[in-house]
Amino acid sequence: MDDIKPNQYAAQTPMLVSIDCIVFGFDGENLRILLTKRGLEPGKGRWSLTGGFVGQKEDLERAAARVLHELTGLKNVYLEQLKTYGEPLRDPFARTICVAYFALIDIRKYQDQPNHEGRAKWFSIDEAPPLIFDQNEMVNEACRRVRYKAALHPLLFELLPQKFTIPQLQNLYEQVYGTPIDNRNFIRKVSSTGLLVKLQEKDKSGSRRGAFYFRLDRKKYRAKFQSFLNFIPNPDHLLG
Template sequence: MTKYINQNPVLVAVDCIIFGYDGEHLKLLVIKRAIEPVKDQWSLMGGFIGTNEDLDGAAKRILLELTGLHDVYLEQLQAYGQPDRDPIERTISVVYFALIDINKYSKQINDQYHAEWFELKKVPELIFDHSIMVKAAMDKIRYQAALHPILFELLPKKFTIPQLQNLYEQVYDSPIDNRNFIRKITASGLLIKQTEKDKSSSRRGAFYFKLDKLKHKAQFQSFLSFISKPK
């Protein structure tokens, strides 16, 4: 059959907003753009969609290429299509965000991109509309994390409750009462207490926990409330 007539094909790119958490700060992984225009400026990791690839597949490929990681939390954020967002050629960008365990990331995997982690508040100016995308991603993560247990994706397999609390505090940029937090999070039933303690951040030590993956999966779709309502 003949193709659609009189239509203008455009390029479609997939960009990935990659978040990590080092135990102290929420961080963003960005690269130095390898091609013109704006070569060597900070940019999200992205690429054009392949001929036989769907959007999710392209996002996974791009993420794998930069980080070497499979099976990470990946969610489509939004498509961006300002006609002039890329000065060279009309390009629609479908943006994904990923939450990864930063400890699994190794700089050695693929150094050709000169990737670097920045604390969220210290991310440099990014090319095109990438900074806007990051802002939108943060909004969405705050929204999602208030209702669903997604922030566990940023933590290592074993983590402590104070670590988890600090992560929530980073994400919402506001202090949380630790007594209420502990109660809420243990009441959720999502955590399995380990016998070992993490002694690195206090004399007393904090118990490690693992995520109960079955319960996590089961509860994921239910509307939970992990943070208090903004005032």
């Protein structure tokens, strides 16, 4: 670094660094994505991901957590860096490098936030409107990443409330992968993980017999996160 002169920095083209968050939620029936109406040009009035610029004294992780908190009011949620997008003309206003993150949140916690002002809207992942710039590419990439990681790690539990039923859990996996899953095989694999604690309470909204609620054993969840039993065979093809 000693041989780099100050004027070499001055000669470089300044660039903006932004954060975009792909926020996924699950309402018990459908996998959803949280979008906002853009309030400035270019693209004013169109739907977009939630985003913002990285502050002078922020690292990327803090900036992403701040952007997500400003929209949802939530902290300490599952947030993972996805990819950096740097095509020179991706933002027609200025050269902008974007670092994309995806987040998995419990929709119910989001709706319970006192600062929630209706600035955003949930869309079914299959019915989301076209987004600005290269954000459709970001969403597609995030969906592939979630499918891949969910086959190896139990991260989809981040989308569920504190208590849930096995049918709800199975429906979540079917939504994420877009395919039916054999019921008996699913129950067997879920039970073998030892991650679930059966409760005495039942959900009787769907039938008179009802379905028992379960909760996640958080200690085992953290311990087994890196060595999860695959629900989906050959997950490598999901990144193709």
